[in-house]
Amino acid sequence: MFKTATAAIALAMTASTAFAATDITWWHGMGGRNGEVINEISQQFNDAQDQCKLTPISKGTYEEALSSGIAAFRSGEQPNILQVFDAGAATIIAAKGATIPAEDLIKGAGEKFSREDFIAGVRNFYADSDGKFIGMPFNSSAPIMYLNTEAFEKAGVEPPKTWEDFEAIAPKLKAAGYLPMTASQLTWMMVENFKSRNNQQFATNNNGYDAIKGTEIIVNDPNQVMMFEKLKEWADEGYYGFYGAGWSDNLKPFEEGKAAMWIGSSGSFGGLQKSAQFPFGAVFMPYWGSIEGAGTQSFIGGAALFAMAGKPKAENDCTAKFFTFLTAPETQVYWHKNTGYVPVTEAAYELAKSQGYYKEKPAAEVGIQQLMLPGGEWTKGYRMGFYPQIRSVMEREFNRIFSGEVSVKDAFDTIETEGNALLARFAKTAG
Numbered sequence: 001m002f003k004t005a006t007a008a009i010a011l012a013m014t015a016s017t018a019f020a021a022t023d024i025t026w027w028h029g030m031g032g033r034n035g036e037v038i039n040e041i042s043q044q045f046n047d048a049q050d051q052c053k054l055t056p057i058s059k060g061t062y063e064e065a066l067s068s069g070i071a072a073f074r075s076g077e078q079p080n081i082l083q084v085f086d087a088g089a090a091t092i093i094a095a096k097g098a099t100i101p102a103e104d105l106i107k108g109a110g111e112k113f114s115r116e117d118f119i120a121g122v123r124n125f126y127a128d129s130d131g132k133f134i135g136m137p138f139n140s141s142a143p144i145m146y147l148n149t150e151a152f153e154k155a156g157v158e159p160p161k162t163w164e165d166f167e168a169i170a171p172k173l174k175a176a177g178y179l180p181m182t183a184s185q186l187t188w189m190m191v192e193n194f195k196s197r198n199n200q201q202f203a204t205n206n207n208g209y210d211a212i213k214g215t216e217i218i219v220n221d222p223n224q225v226m227m228f229e230k231l232k233e234w235a236d237e238g239y240y241g242f243y244g245a246g247w248s249d250n251l252k253p254f255e256e257g258k259a260a261m262w263i264g265s266s267g268s269f270g271g272l273q274k275s276a277q278f279p280f281g282a283v284f285m286p287y288w289g290s291i292e293g294a295g296t297q298s299f300i301g302g303a304a305l306f307a308m309a310g311k312p313k314a315e316n317d318c319t320a321k322f323f324t325f326l327t328a329p330e331t332q333v334y335w336h337k338n339t340g341y342v343p344v345t346e347a348a349y350e351l352a353k354s355q356g357y358y359k360e361k362p363a364a365e366v367g368i369q370q371l372m373l374p375g376g377e378w379t380k381g382y383r384m385g386f387y388p389q390i391r392s393v394m395e396r397e398f399n400r401i402f403s404g405e406v407s408v409k410d411a412f413d414t415i416e417t418e419g420n421a422l423l424a425r426f427a428k429t430a431g
Contacts, residue, residue: 029065052318109320121371124380135304199376266367270340385426
């Protein structure tokens, strides 16, 4: 009897070991409702199969998640999956041996994968110069223009398609009692996506995709300088409000119904539904009709998921399985509806459309449609090291522009000089 019981216990333990789920971890930089949805999607993945168990862990901000991930890799304690924001992509990709390209990982695990499944504006940002996916696009967004519909009705004007249109309607919106426009994160809106919407080169070496060494940023060109000279002119005339680098500081006048337009993220749609106390809509971010070839798609903001190297095959296979689950239409639509971020695949977009979601909430479709506009030579994104630091230089100089301390041209000369010094330093650290 004792031997039989012992054998039964041993058999049960062997079976338990044989069928134990493989544990994988996901470090991310999201909190609030977005962090909750990450937990929900992780649980859905765990419930959908029994081979893998995914544990998501918040590491604070985007910057903190990236720093934690790199430090953990150096000590051999890296997670399986690391969320890295757009500006940090070059850093993680250039870290030798730190990641496995997502496309290689997925195909190596026998999972199906096609680049063409992804929305055009999503497809290239985290890929290499040949189009291979290095990171898996996750929380993706586009910069769009939100509208206070009551303000437009009161002023009797139509939403702008171009910046020339904005100049024509701004005086009427001001006369109707509104600040015509605010915008959050000018680095993303008025530099990075100014380049994309107007099909302008952002850096040498194919916007940095072709090589680390020798890449230089291009921001003191006539069109970029013109954009900020216009912003300063509009600010002086009371057509545009600048409230520093803080995202929420520039959003607040719109939420309070004081501003007619706010350029923000398509990923802000969910939050605006709760915070805006008035009906609002959205349109594409404007471009300059005077710039030849302008009106192209924007590229994404947000972050991607990177598979960290140095893990056993079983764990890598589970990471691949999760990436496949994450990009399934049903998962993407759940993420899209609960956060406001765009679905990254065309199949997910079509599923949301077939469910009537955009008839109910048309503003939720604008970011997707903007990412699906025709592309151009300079619309796939950028790849520049130490870019978070370059953004900080931009923010410092933008404050000086709008306080009247420096001319726009001098500010962008400084940004280009300091930015190129940072890029040169990064090239040395990346070997």
